[in-house]
Amino acid sequence: MPEARAMASHLHHFDSADQQKDAATLGMWVFLITEILFFGGLFMAYVVYRSGYPGAWVEASRSLDLRLGAINTAVLICSSLTMALGVQAAQLGRRKALVGWLVATILLGGAFLGIKSVEYAHKFAEHHVPGPSFVFHGAEARPAQLFFSLYFAMTGMHALHMVIGLGLLLNLARQSRAGRFTPAYYTPVEMAGLYWHFVDIVWIFLFPLLYLVGRH
Numbered sequence: 067m068p069e070a071r072a073m074a075s076h077l078h079h080f081d082s083a084d085q086q087k088d089a090a091t092l093g094m095w096v097f098l099i100t101e102i103l104f105f106g107g108l109f110m111a112y113v114v115y116r117s118g119y120p121g122a123w124v125e126a127s128r129s130l131d132l133r134l135g136a137i138n139t140a141v142l143i144c145s146s147l148t149m150a151l152g153v154q155a156a157q158l159g160r161r162k163a164l165v166g167w168l169v170a171t172i173l174l175g176g177a178f179l180g181i182k183s184v185e186y187a188h189k190f191a192e193h194h195v196p197g198p199s200f201v202f203h204g205a206e207a208r209p210a211q212l213f214f215s216l217y218f219a220m221t222g223m224h225a226l227h228m229v230i231g232l233g234l235l236l237n238l239a240r241q242s243r244a245g246r247f248t249p250a251y252y253t254p255v256e257m258a259g260l261y262w263h264f265v266d267i268v269w270i271f272l273f274p275l276l277y278l279v280g281r282h
Contacts, residue, residue, distance in 0.1 A: 122209035124280030135277040145174035156252035168239040
C-alpha cells in the first residue's frame with residue numbers, strides 16, 4: 067500500500083517520487099539564484115549611491131520608522147518558523163497541523179504587508195515619494211530622493227514577492243485541507259517553504275541597509 071501511494075504521487079514522466087522531488091528542488095534553487103541576481107542588482111545600486119552620498123543616506127534613513135521596521139522583521143522571522151513547522155507537519159502526515167501552520171504563515175505575511183502599507187502611507191503624507199511632489203528639507207534633498215527611489219524599489223519588489231508567496235500558501239492550504247499531501251508527497255509545501263524563507267532572508271538584508279544607516 068505505501069508503495070502504491072508513492073507511485074501515485076509522481077507524474078508519469080518521472081521514474082519515481084524521489085526523482086520528481088529532486089527535479090523540483092533543482093528547479094526551485096535555479097529560480098532562487100535568478101532572484102538573487104535580480105535583488106543583487108538593486109543592492110549594487112544601493113552600495114554605489116550610498117558611497118557617493120553618505121550624508122544623504124543617513125538623513126533619509128532616519129526619516130523611516132525604525133519601530134515599524136523592527137516589528138516587521140520580527141513578524142517575518144516568526145513566519146519563517148511557522149512555515150518550517152508546516153513543512154514538518156507535512157512530512158509527518160499531520161493534515162490539520164499543516165493547514166494550521168500554513169494559515170498562521172499567511173496571517174503573519176498579511177500582517178507584514180499591512181504594516182508596510184502603513185509605512186508607505188506615512189511616506190506619501192510626508193511627500194517622501196520620488197517625483198514632482200517630493201519634499202525633503204535640507205541640503206541633501208536631491209540625493210535623498212535617490213535613497214527613497216531605492217527604498218520603494220527594493221521594498222516594493224519584496225512586497226510583490228510576498229504577495230506571490232501568499233497566493234501560493236493560500237493554494238497550498240486549500241489543497242492541504244483536501245488531503246492532497248501525505249508523507250509520501252509534500253514537495254509543493256517544501257518548495258513553497260524554500261521560496262518563503264528566501265523572501266524572509268531578503269528582508270533581513272533590507273532592514274539594516276535601509277533602516278539602520280547612521281543609527282549608531
